[in-house]
Amino acid sequence: MSQEKYSLNEYIEILQDHIQTCERENKFTEAEHAKKRLNDLLEQEERKKVKEAKLNHEAERSELEDGHLLEFQNFVNIWDKKIREQKQFSEQELFSLMNRHEREKSQLEDRLQSQIQVKPKPTAEILNLMNIKERLLKLKDYGEAQVVQKRINLLNKSEIENWEKERKRKMMQKLIQLEKRQGIEMSALKIRLKAFENDIIKKKSEELERLLQKYQNIKKDLENYQVQEINHMVMHK
Incomplete structure (x- = not known):
């Protein structure tokens, strides 16, 4: 009996029918040979099914992994975008605050320049010397008037220097307070x-x-299901 012109399943059915025929006709030796051939074919069929199942399982695992990689890549893209947008927002907020601080400092400097006098008011001593100088000029006492003027100049210079230091100190104090608040x-x-x-x-x-x-x-x-499927095929062959 040639197998070539039959499919495996067809040939198995033919052998099963042939064994039954041999049993009825008491051809037990021939039935034994057919039985061995049938068992070989059944084992071959089982190995084929197991092999196909394993190939299918491998394809399923590969498909699962590909799907996971795609999902993971989408996850990375989404969160990279979120982090990038947050960093851009942070940079924009910091830049905006820095600009506002610079404007506040510039406005404060302008305000202090206008509020704090550049030159101090004459002191009582200087005013008194100026009155003395005027009286000396009326008396045409130019020599004494010159002496008094030199004294006035010295006092003015000292007062201006001290005032400028105090002016700078006050401005610096206000600026330091602003910088502290801004910090x-x-x-x-x-x-x-x-x-x-x-x-x-x-x-x-x-x-x-x-x-x-x-x-x-x-x-x-998936792996548990695949193992159970293979075990079921092996146990029920």
Whole structure:
């Protein structure tokens, strides 16, 4: 009996029918040969089914992995965009605050320049010497008037120098107060922005953990199902 013109399943059915015929006709030796041939074919068929199942399983695992890689890449793209947008927002906020601080400083400097006198008012001593000088000039006492004028010049120079130092000190004090307030404001903004960035990073990490866990669970379930399927095929051959 040639197998070539039959499919494997057809040939198995033919052998099964042939064994039954041999049993009825008491051709047991021929039946034994047919039985061995049938068992060989059944084992061949089982090996073929197991091989095909394993190939299918490999394809399923590959498809699962490809799907996971695609999902992971989408995850990376989405969260990279979120982090990039947050950093751009942070840079914009810091730049905006720096510009505002510069404007505040410039406005304060202009205000202080106009509010604090450039030259001090004459002191009582200088006013008294100026009166003495006027009286000396009326008396045509130019020599004494010159002496008094020199004294006035010295006092004016000293007063202007002291006033300028005090003026600079007052302006510097106001500017330092402004810079301190601005420094606190800048630090608070940086802390808030850093908290936003850390929150995004934390959410990304949590989402990644869920994504990986989901993949591991699906992969484990698939592998368990595939093992059970192979075991079932082997046990029921």
